[in-house]
Amino acid sequence: MDLLLIRPFLNHPHHPNAFRVIFSMAKILIIYASKKGSTAEIAQAIAKELQTLGHHADVTDIATIPSPAGYAAVVIGGPMYMGHIDSRVGKFTKRYAGELAKLPVAGFVVCLAAASKDPEGMVWAEKALKKALTPVLPVAETIFAGKLDLENLSWLERWMIKKVNSPVGDFRDWAAIASWTRELPGKMNV
Numbered sequence: 001m002d003l004l005l006i007r008p009f010l011n012h013p014h015h016p017n018a019f020r021v022i023f024s025m026a027k028i029l030i031i032y033a034s035k036k037g038s039t040a041e042i043a044q045a046i047a048k049e050l051q052t053l054g055h056h057a058d059v060t061d062i063a064t065i066p067s068p069a070g071y072a073a074v075v076i077g078g079p080m081y082m083g084h085i086d087s088r089v090g091k092f093t094k095r096y097a098g099e100l101a102k103l104p105v106a107g108f109v110v111c112l113a114a115a116s117k118d119p120e121g122m123v124w125a126e127k128a129l130k131k132a133l134t135p136v137l138p139v140a141e142t143i144f145a146g147k148l149d150l151e152n153l154s155w156l157e158r159w160m161i162k163k164v165n166s167p168v169g170d171f172r173d174w175a176a177i178a179s180w181t182r183e184l185p186g187k188m189n190v
Contacts, residue, residue: 025053025054025055025056025190026055026056026072026073026185026188026190027055027056027057027058027070027071027072028047028050028055028056028057028058028071028072028073028074028075028188028190029057029058029060029066029068029071029073029074029075030043030046030047030050030057030058030059030060030074030075030077031043031059031060031061031062031066031068031074031075031076031077031092032059032060032061032062032076032077032078033061033062033063033077033078033079033085033086033088033089034061034078034079034086035079035081035086036079036147036149036152036153037147037152038079038110038146038147038172039077039078039079039110039146040061041147041172042077042108042110042144042146042172042177043059043075043077044059045174045177045178045181046059046075046077046108046177046181047059049177049178049181049182050181050184050185053182053185055185055190058071062076062078062086062088062089062092063088065092065095067096067099068096068099068100068103069099071103072103072104072188072190073103073104073105073106073184073188073190074100074103074104074105074106075105075106075107075108075184076089076092076093076105076106076107076108076133076136077089077107077108077109077110078109078110078132079109079110079111079146080109080110080111080113080125080128083124083128084128085109085128085129085131085132089132089133090131090132090133090134093132093133093134093135093136094135097135097136100136101135101136104139104187104188104189104190105133105136105137105138105139106138106139106140106141106184106187106188107129107132107133107136107138107140107141107142108129108141108142108143108144108180109125109126109128109129109132109142109143109144110143110144110145110146111125111143111144111145111146112145112146112148112166112167112171113125113143114143114144114145114146114171115145115146115167115169115171116167122143125143126141126143129141129143139187139188140180140183140184140187140188142180144172144173144176144177145171145172145173146171146172147169147170147171147172148161148166148167148168148169148171149168149170150168
């Protein structure tokens with residue numbers, strides 16, 4: 001929380017010399033990589049939840065290569081495909097490692113391992129997230145189930161999904177996303 005302004009509150013009937021302190025909540029950057037839109041929608045939900053808590057939250061596609069300068073905290077998210085997080089997440093954290101080292105950072109990965117409750121897949125996703133965020137040491141990390149819509153896939157992707165017997169559908173748990181987000185300001189100390 002940043003102290004913006006202290007000014008006399010002269011019209012108060014009981015305390016003519018009282019002061020009013022005006023606070024501004026933290027400015028938080030939510031940056032995401034998304035190929036099919038599921039991660040982008042989760043990033044938007046995170047921003048909306050932070051805004052309901054009184055924070056200023058900007059949501060930005062990682063493709064725009066935004067700088068974390070001017071933000072009090074950063075949330076970074078990306079999808080996991082074929083066992084790897086979108087490479088743009090790692091490129092972003094390495095490019096801005098110096099700036100991110102000075103800020104509280106949280107990270108999330110979106111994958112179907114969370115939908116199938118596959119313990120091995122969850123461990124793999126956790127390791128992939130840590131690798132993508134290196135050298136940044138996040139204050140919070142999580143894995144969210146994603147959405148797989150066959151209609152948005154190429155014929156090759158559909159064939160591969162059927163071969164590996166992947167779950168199909170929208171498995172995003174909006175309540176879990178909101179719950180994790182509500183914990184962020186405390187973990188990020190903003």
